[in-house]
Amino acid sequence: MNKYILSIGFLIILTTQNIWSQNNTNSPYSKLGLGDFYSLGYGRSSAMGGVGYALSSGNELNLVNPASLSNLDSLISLFEIGLHGDYTQLKNSSVSDGRWNGNVSHISYGMAVNGKWGMAFGVAPYTNVGYDISVNQSINGIPDEYAVSLEGSGGLSTVYWSNGYRISKNASLGITASFLFGPKNEDQYYDLENISSFSLIRQVSDKYSGFKFDIGYQQTIPLGKDHSLGIGLVANIPGKLNRKTSEIVIQNSISGSITDTLLNEEDVKSSLYFPMNLGAGISYNYKNQFMVAMDYTLNRWSEVGLSDNYAELIDNHVFALGLEYTPKKKGVDKSEIHYRMGCNYQTGYYLIDNNALKSMDITAGVGFPIRNTLFNIYTAYGWRGVLNNQLIKENSLRVGINMSFKDLWFHKKQFR
């Protein structure tokens, strides 16, 4: 069974790498910086506004805080996968447009090595880039304009290995080593029909790669027989993201018979400073029936050396709140159903035209086990951006499912 899961798992990882390189978002805002960040967590966090710093579970992977892995039940291994579908409506002052998207949110495999040490590894998208926009530019020297259509694609992915170790009865430390990689591409098509018998195409491709290390800490504070508090802290070590930029400029005669490559620069190296992001969360748990958690994250993007022509990277403050209610079931059947909701508010990581790109998501979901599989279904409704001037407001509806396949680690060995 393990072999079966593992081999299918690797096969899935291989095929989805391909899928992730397609456009998985259609937001013009993904043109900025590294793209759209994925912000609603994994597993049950997705239904709770993305909270997770102070949460841990014996039979689910909490990938937000590596220290939580120390609490994994040492008899099981978990294979998790998340899928989601989104419908996003883009609106500016004159036009309204809606698009569908779907993708995998993560794949991971986790297990407890021994009673104190748990680990998990996997892949997940880190950012998404996808847009198809058209802008007007004016010719230098005269008031005439021409249109350029910009098509963006790509996105960074992350491959990670997380470890959590219990250092005392109620405290754990964790570390995640991840490798970020992926392209951010933009194809520009110049429409010069009014002024020339040529057209221009410019293709810019930035390939990013770099290591990131996150350190996590968790502590449980029992308050009595039925109540407990949890505290969690996560921070990443600042580092460097390497970037290789390639650029091609091609001039074509409209009839297609002449093609002239004006510029072909490959892999010009540069690097980006990746700042320290900090997160802190607290949770309150009553008899495992009621749980509430609050997270605060500070993304210090203003320190990244990334300059866009019109948007400024600013520090983003994320406030998340999540609730979980698990009614007690009487009787033999111990399969519990968890009801969850949450919200996630961000002050925005971009400043465009003096407007911060604020966003707000409201989530709700339910989790239930079926035999050895834990299903977490959730829906999230969010909005981002403002309608001032020519900016865009986005409303999106997401429906997702996380599945966690539990396998008894030593089951076969005992009964062979």
Added chain:
Amino acid sequence: MKLVRFCMGLLLSTMLIISCSTNDDEAYEIGDVFDNTSSNIFYTDTLTVNAHTVLLDSFYTSGYNKVFVGSKEDDYLGKISATSYIPFGFSTVDPIIDADASFDSLVLVLTPNGEYLGDTSVYRSFAVHELLDTISPFDNGYFYNNTKFAYSTDPLKTKSFRPHPLAHKKIYVSFPELIGQAWMDSIIAGAEEFETSADFQEFFKGIAIVPNDDRDSWSTSFYGLTDDWASGDDATTSLELRLYYTNENADENTFYSFLPSNSAYIFSNFETDYTGTRLAAFNSENDQLSSAETDHLIYLQSGSGLAVKIDIPALDRINEISSNMSILDAELILKPRLNSFDNDNTLPTSFNAYWTDKKNRIGDLLYNVTGEYALTGTLHQDEEFKENTYYSIPILNYILVKASTDEFTDDDLMFIVSSETFSTSFKHMVLEDNAINGSSMQLKLYYVTY
């Protein structure tokens, strides 16, 4: 276990198709707040264009099936007049006339083709002279704009007419009766001159139609041997000498037709008189005048062979504008001088561009960059506001060749109207150069930097 396997299978299959997105075909239009990068497409129109008037070597004016006659005078171009030469011979049958037929008239029939210049309400006059020399071509079979043949001092007949805007309304010029009667008598008598067409051509070498009126500017064109109405059996003859006679006992007269002996021998001769104008500076040693020598004006004149030559000196240094640049489009704007034209069609509607060398020899046509078609200049006429009338011609290929660091050429561009217009009309342009007005002769250049 089964459930898990089932879930895995379902998972695998859905994941292979799940990552999809709907994408509208149209790009999402966004304001420039999302990309206000400065454009890297530039426009400039400050490169100086040098222009010259060139007096071309003679060119042929035969073979256009056209009889062009007229006279023109203005302050810019002085005087020019056009005389046409036509040799005649028998038609397909020899002339046979009954001895007792009576002579009516000998008439030259001309069919206007609708092209004319001048006020159509004013009567013009041309004279028909008999040729004294036989028309014979140069070795290559053509006749040139300055080819002349001697003709009688006194005309056979002078005709007064009004140029008609409609084609095909024939004009009849009656020759003196004495001449016609003499011809008829000779035919009836079987005289030597009328034995064969060659004998006849020896006897009557042909006519020259000479403009007889130099008030104002005017011209008119007649069809050559055939008109454009029909061909084959239905073709009507448009240019002929008709000997009308009435047979005894016949009610109506009949005629014998003398046709042009060789339609390729019909041509126009142009004479110019540039005294009093700046163009008088042309001589056998100097065939090119820069615009500075001609009051900052440049001339193109049909018939006489004046063409416009341009060069743009800054082109060899154009790549200094930016280290990485590519020229996207180039258009040359030429403006005719305001009081040098009326709405009377003196301006040609288009012109061709040729490569030319330092000796002003005409080379290849200027083609577009892909080599698919030749570039031509087009007239943009504003009938209401004459100052908005201008010519434009795309010349990207010329700019790319001259700016290229790989190829080097001394050749420049020459503008001439189409051969037919150049050889059988008075169409002309008087253009202003940069010095008179910055926008009169202007190169509009678009380029991209990267």
